Amino acid sequence: MNAEHITALVTGANRGLGRRFAEELLARGAKVYAAARRPESIDLPGVVPLQLDITDPESVRLAAQQAGDVNLVVNNAGVSTRATLVDGPIDDIRLEMETHYFGTLNVVRAFAPVIERNGGGAMLNVLSVLSWLHPQTSGAYSAAKAAGWALTDAVREELAPRGIQVTALHVGYMDTDMVSYIPADKKIDPGFVAGLALDGVFAGQTEVLADDLSRAVKAQLSAPAQA
Numbered sequence: 001m002n003a004e005h006i007t008a009l010v011t012g013a014n015r016g017l018g019r020r021f022a023e024e025l026l027a028r029g030a031k032v033y034a035a036a037r038r039p040e041s042i043d044l045p046g047v048v049p050l051q052l053d054i055t056d057p058e059s060v061r062l063a064a065q066q067a068g069d070v071n072l073v074v075n076n077a078g079v080s081t082r083a084t085l086v087d088g089p090i091d092d093i094r095l096e097m098e099t100h101y102f103g104t105l106n107v108v109r110a111f112a113p114v115i116e117r118n119g120g121g122a123m124l125n126v127l128s129v130l131s132w133l134h135p136q137t138s139g140a141y142s143a144a145k146a147a148g149w150a151l152t153d154a155v156r157e158e159l160a161p162r163g164i165q166v167t168a169l170h171v172g173y174m175d176t177d178m179v180s181y182i183p184a185d186k187k188i189d190p191g192f193v194a195g196l197a198l199d200g201v202f203a204g205q206t207e208v209l210a211d212d213l214s215r216a217v218k219a220q221l222s223a224p225a226q227a
């Protein structure tokens, strides 16, 4: 893919990593639909604001209708309730799955035909190191990101014959609202991550590991089981 011929849609583009994706895509010459639950919260000059709640099928259907020229979707929108699985609020646990798994799936299903009609393209799914690492303190989030990882792998195979590349981004802490409680020296710049992930998409990579933690945890997946 060539960035100059890209029409991209970024979910959750009003703040955090999504905003940085939108900025980076604009800088590379792409047309950008900046999608957000509240489009009035989009303050990036040069983008096309679009209403999109990924958990609302009607909102997703309308977005796919309005952004019919898209050939790259960045599935970035996400939540972190920090709910634990045994004692945490079940509504929070469901919200994580509704957002990271069913919400992303809503967007994948609505936009696959759009990208296909436009001659093929790509989807970039924002996952996490917590797709693989499952600490008790973030059980709901980790389970939802693990589901997102499985989704990503399966739809990659489904969409390849339709001319759509699917890339996974795994990353640890980034400096956004989601982890405002984490000390600054433990977080990396989301702008750097957005650039690296887009480099990966345009180079045809199926997986981008954006930090040392993600690389170390991925390497451990093939380690022998512990006693």
Ligand SMILES: NC(=O)c1ccc[n+]([C@@H]2O[C@H](COP(=O)([O-])OP(=O)(O)OC[C@H]3O[C@@H](n4cnc5c(N)ncnc54)[C@H](OP(=O)(O)O)[C@@H]3O)[C@@H](O)[C@H]2O)c1
Pocket: 011, 012, 013, 014, 015, 016, 017, 018, 036, 037, 038, 052, 053, 054, 055, 075, 076, 077, 078, 079, 099, 103, 126, 127, 128, 129, 171, 172, 173, 174, 175, 176, 177, 178, 179
């Ligand atoms: N920050 C990290 O350390 C970190 C690490 C690994 C992965 N990630 C992942 O990176 C992605 C971006 O997160 P972030 O760090 O930028 O967090 P953030 O600053 O909290 O931003 C989250 C974004 O997702 C949007 N969103 C949430 N639910 C939505 C829905 N149902 N429909 C549409 N948009 C929705 C939010 O919109 P509103 O403004 O309307 O709430 C906001 O734009 C997420 O997938 C997250 O899981 C983050």
